[in-house]
Amino acid sequence: MPxxxxxxxxxxxxxxxxxxxxxxxAFNLAxxxxxxxxxxxxxxxxxxxxxxGGKERIRYFIERDQPDLSSHLAAEDDLDTLVAExxxxxxxxxxxxxxxxxxxxxxGVVRLIREARAAGLRLAIATTSALENxxxxxxxxxxxxxxxxxxxxxxGDIVAHKKPAPDIYHxxxxxxxxxxxxxxxxxxxxxxLQAATQAQLTTxxxxxxxxxxxxxxxxALVLDHLGDPNNPIELPAALRTQLPDAVPSxxxxxxxxxxxxxxx
Ligand code: XBP
Ligand code: MG
Numbered sequence: 001m002p003x004x005x006x007x008x009x010x011x012x013x014x015x016x017x018x019x020x021x022x023x024x025x026a027f028n029l030a031x032x033x034x035x036x037x038x039x040x041x042x043x044x045x046x047x048x049x050x051x052x053g054g055k056e057r058i059r060y061f062i063e064r065d066q067p068d069l070s071s072h073l074a075a076e077d078d079l080d081t082l083v084a085e086x087x088x089x090x091x092x093x094x095x096x097x098x099x100x101x102x103x104x105x106x107x108g109v110v111r112l113i114r115e116a117r118a119a120g121l122r123l124a125i126a127t128t129s130a131l132e133n134x135x136x137x138x139x140x141x142x143x144x145x146x147x148x149x150x151x152x153x154x155x156g157d158i159v160a161h162k163k164p165a166p167d168i169y170h171x172x173x174x175x176x177x178x179x180x181x182x183x184x185x186x187x188x189x190x191x192x193l194q195a196a197t198q199a200q201l202t203t204x205x206x207x208x209x210x211x212x213x214x215x216x217x218x219x220a221l222v223l224d225h226l227g228d229p230n231n232p233i234e235l236p237a238a239l240r241t242q243l244p245d246a247v248p249s250x251x252x253x254x255x256x257x258x259x260x261x262x263x264x
Pocket of ligand 2: 010011012013014187188189192
């Protein structure tokens with residue numbers, strides 16, 4: 001039986017509900033700054049999440065909806081320049097919103113990560129989002145000045161292909177010198193689950209408002225959230241019956257993850 005050595009966390013939607021209240025809002029602020037009359041509604045943004053990565057998402061929107069860009073693109077400019085400028089502005093808005101503490105962590109996230117650290121587990125991040133976004137969120141929710149909590153923060157363009165490609169997880173495994181069966185992944189979306197699964201990693205999904213109806217059949221466990229002593233979740237009955245008395249059954253703990261039942 002392999003031993004659990006590391007936990008690898010996705011960021012957006014997993015550590016916090018950043019898509020609806022952070023990224024979407026920041027995209028809209030960047031569009032307004034640029035004088036573009038685009039506004040991504042909460043519903044429309046759900047569709048746009050089909051494309052991972054902020055730059056890729058803007059480009060996908062432009063190609064799909066064909067908005068009039070004549071007054072924004074000089075003859076010598078190409079679309080890449082406009083997309084890059086919008087994305088830079090979006091990142092500035094996003095990190096400001098995050099550092100203002102506008103988006104709380106999801107239930108159980110801070111507790112479980114602190115428990116993991118105390119138990120000597122290694123920790124890493126695997127995200128599609130830009131590095132500065134991940135750092136802003138980690139520093140804010142853990143109230144630390146540098147995210148040395150995570151020995152690897154793999155983010156954004158560090159790999160050639162974003163999720164659902166497995167590249168970011170291959171990168172993390174290689175940086176940590178670990179094999180997939182020594183790690184557990186936490187994701188919130190089908191893209192993330194596909195990326196981790198293709199890298200042979202076992203994944204726990206905590207779905208959210210944008211992802212609850214996606215296909216998570218490849219996940220080891222699908223939960224509303226990680227739970228906390230004062231914010232319980234219902235673990236599947238089949239899992240509850242395997243828990244020793246000492247392991248809480250209404251929230252995810254390191255003791256639960258270390259039982260090894262996810263490796264069978
Ligand atoms: C998150 C994303 C990101 C953010 C935007 O995916 O798709 O693209 O929406 O971030 P995951 P950037 O949760 O799988 O990491 O604008 O910085 O790309
Ligand atoms: Mg995610």
